[in-house]
Amino acid sequence: MNRRVAITGVGVVSPLGLDYASFWDALSRGEPAIREMTIVPPSTMRYPNAAEVRGFDPVAHFEEKELNFVDRFAQFAMVAAREARAASGIQFDPERTAIITGTSAGGQTTEDENFYSYYAMKGRVSPLTIPRVMGNAAASRISLEFGITGPVFTISTACSSSNHAIGQAFWMVRSGIVDAAITGGSEAPFSTGFLKSWEAMRVVSPDTCRPFSRDRKGLILGEGGAVLILEPLEAAHARGATVWAEIVGFGMSSDAHHITQPSVAGPVRAMRAALADARITPEQVGYINAHGTGTIANDSSEATAIREAFAGAPPVSSTKSMHGHALGAAGALEAAATIGALRHGVLPPTANFTSADPACDLDVVPNMARVVQVEYALSNSFAFGGLNAVLAFHNAD
Amino acid sequence: MLGQEPTEAIVSRVIRVIAETQKLPLEMVTIDKTFEELKIDSLDGINIVFALESEFKLDIPDDAMREILSVRAAAEGIEKLLIKKEAAAQ
Numbered sequence: 001m002n003r004r005v006a007i008t009g010v011g012v013v014s015p016l017g018l019d020y021a022s023f024w025d026a027l028s029r030g031e032p033a034i035r036e037m038t039i040v041p042p043s044t045m046r047y048p049n050a051a052e053v054r055g056f057d058p059v060a061h062f063e064e065k066e067l068n069f070v071d072r073f074a075q076f077a078m079v080a081a082r083e084a085r086a087a088s089g090i091q092f093d094p095e096r097t098a099i100i101t102g103t104s105a106g107g108q109t110t111e112d113e114n115f116y117s118y119y120a121m122k123g124r125v126s127p128l129t130i131p132r133v134m135g136n137a138a139a140s141r142i143s144l145e146f147g148i149t150g151p152v153f154t155i156s157t158a159c160s161s162s163n164h165a166i167g168q169a170f171w172m173v174r175s176g177i178v179d180a181a182i183t184g185g186s187e188a189p190f191s192t193g194f195l196k197s198w199e200a201m202r203v204v205s206p207d208t209c210r211p212f213s214r215d216r217k218g219l220i221l222g223e224g225g226a227v228l229i230l231e232p233l234e235a236a237h238a239r240g241a242t243v244w245a246e247i248v249g250f251g252m253s254s255d256a257h258h259i260t261q262p263s264v265a266g267p268v269r270a271m272r273a274a275l276a277d278a279r280i281t282p283e284q285v286g287y288i289n290a291h292g293t294g295t296i297a298n299d300s301s302e303a304t305a306i307r308e309a310f311a312g313a314p315p316v317s318s319t320k321s322m323h324g325h326a327l328g329a330a331g332a333l334e335a336a337a338t339i340g341a342l343r344h345g346v347l348p349p350t351a352n353f354t355s356a357d358p359a360c361d362l363d364v365v366p367n368m369a370r371v372v373q374v375e376y377a378l379s380n381s382f383a384f385g386g387l388n389a390v391l392a393f394h395n396a397d
Numbered sequence: 398m399l400g401q402e403p404t405e406a407i408v409s410r411v412i413r414v415i416a417e418t419q420k421l422p423l424e425m426v427t428i429d430k431t432f433e434e435l436k437i438d439s440l441d442g443i444n445i446v447f448a449l450e451s452e453f454k455l456d457i458p459d460d461a462m463r464e465i466l467s468v469r470a471a472a473e474g475i476e477k478l479l480i481k482k483e484a485a486a487q
Contacts, residue, residue, distance in 0.1 A: 202443055202459055260440050297439075 001176040006236040006243045006396075009088025009229035011080035012336050013186075015051035015222055015323050019083055023323075023333075024340040027348040028369045032322040034208050034220050034352075039190040047204040051222035051324025052190065068128055070141060071107030072188035076225030076329070077138035078145065081182055085146070088229040089241060090180060092148060098178040099139045099152040100169040101227075102161030102185030104328030105194060106135035112191035138186050138225075150178055159291070160252075161185050162331030163381035163389035166228065167250030170391070173230045180235075184332035186225030195221070201260075203295050209325070211292035211318035211350050212299050212364045214357040219293040222324020226332035228339075243396040245342045248376070249278025255386030262298050262382060267291075267305035270388035274378060275309075278392040282310045285392075286374025287347050289338045290364075291382045292318020293325055300359035302380065307361065314374075317365040321351035331381040335391060338379045342395040345373035403472035407479070410452060411472045418448045431467040442466070449475060455482065 012019060015033035016026035026033065033051045042048035053076070058067055061079050070078070085092075110132040117123035131137060136154040143152045151172070155164045162185030169183035189195070198204050198221060205218035236243050251273025255266035275282060291302055299318075306313050319337045326333050341347050346369050353366035379391045403411075408428055416426045419437060426435065432442060446462050449455070449471065455478050457465075465471045 200443070200447055202462065206459075258438070258440075261438065 003174055003176060004233035005170050005173045005230050005247050006233040007228050007245050007247060007339055008090060008231055008236050008241045008243060009084040009086070010244060010336050010339055011083030011087065011227045012224070012333065013053060013056060013076040013080050014224040014226070014333055015053055018056060020087070020336060023336060024344070027319055027322060027337055027340065028344065028346050030322070030349045030351045030367055030369055032208065032351045034324060037190070040192050040195055044192065045195055046199050047206050049208060049220060050190065051220055053224050069131055071110045071132040071137060073103055073107055073186045074138040074141050076188060076223070077101055077184070077186035077227060078141050080184060080186070080225045080227040081142045084182070084227040084229045090229055090231060092146060092180055094147050094149045096179040097148045097150045098169055098172050098181040099142050099148055100165045100181060100183045101139040101154045102156070102165035102328050102331060103135050103138060103154060103187055104156060104158045104161050105187060105189055107133035107137055108194055109188055109191040112193040142182060146182070148182070156328065157387045157389070158383035158385055159325070159327050159330055160381040160383035160387050160389040161328035162335070163379065163391055164252065166247070166331060166335055166391055167252065167389055169230055170247040170250055173232060179231065181230040182227060183230060184225065184227035184335070185329045186332070187327045187329035188223050189221060189327055190223060205294060208352050209294040209321050210352045210354060211290065211294045211321050212303065212357060212360040212362065213352070213354045215354055216294045216296065216299060218295050219320070219325045222320070222326040223329070224323065224326050224333055225329050226336040228335060245339045245396055246394040247391060248394045249274045249280070249392030250390070251275070251277055252387070252389045255388070257386055259386070260384050262301040263386065264301055264305045264308060266386055266388050267302060267380065267382055268309045270390045271305070271309040271378060271380070274390040274392045278376070280376055280392065285310065285376045285378055286314050286372070287338070287341055287377040288314060288316040289334045289377065289379040290316050290318045291380045292320055292350065294318070294320060298382070300357065302382070303360040303362050313362055315347055315363045315365050315370065317348055317350045319348050331379065331389065334379045334381070338377050338393050342374065342377055342393055346371055403476040407476055408472045411449065411475060412468060414448045414452050415445055415468060415471065418445050426468060428469050428472065445471070453479065455479065
């Protein structure tokens, strides 16, 4: 059995907006959400800016007692899952539905607060620390609220987490292991300890994120969550659901090269694997949502990989220029962006672009969205640790 | 490159930090070695700069860090930043 897999709902909590519509609206207008950070005092950091989710009021979404158990990263996933389910209108068969989420750091803001309380303030550690911190807290929270009793698990592969999660969910629906999947990812990385760890790596930009620009200075950290509802295309048609797009392929690879330096060969193999899985040729792809972090190393290496995998490279943009690098949620937010591109016939731009870098010889859709209806699109995620995961999407017929 | 001849005391401290960070025998890390010769990659380099900041109580900015690609450049860079720090303190 190899079924076509439809996306029938998308939910988003992001720095660009607190639902899919506002997220897409900002993306298509090319408006970055990169500002001076507020959650952590910017004066304590070498870099003052971040892409924070603003205006998200947990009490508007959860009972106050419930919030004791739900870290910000799990709140994002739950709220996005509710939006995606409502948009889809699906009635889940609980045993035949999977939930697969991605996160890199899980509830590490809870961990940071509690460990600070113990080490520095000579206080105590809350008994709810463990259930808030665990990486699967988001998937389990969705399972509890929706009553889903099928396969539920979480994948943590740093910045590829969500693409690995979505790819696995896609394969499970395609092969008939389940009849629906709730999948995506979330991240809430703004704690002092975690931001200091990024500072020490010297990969965060002191101003903004300029993917593929000659004067790029690094990434900008982001946060948020996005969730997709997947079901067989036939089932979606049978119940008259709106099909936003299809997932048609998933490819992954490991560089086996270096713990942080990117390689060209690994991403090339992952993109080729996604195309092969989708049974499409490189010429059919009309858009690539790049990993495009804005670091010197990633962007030139990714550009070389794209040029190697595609004889004539299609337009490529990095929406991280607007929503920041949401780490384990990056693939989920970028899946939502790619689905938006296919659904609305608009390629979101690479914002903050200043001047071309000969080492990134691509059409990066600089600064202005482009109206063009493409048939197939890829979304790349490449992680520290050399783990690459690429999704292939098709516009709804 | 940076025009400051580092003192022997600074050189020996820089060599010790590099050797300790990279788990190399002290005698292998000499003033004339490049990081490439010592198989020190960019992530190792960031880790060395972090250790040098602690050793010398300095803040090494990104642009200074990018020039530190050899033992000599590390020692020269530290010397220069120490002189700057001293001047700023006066």
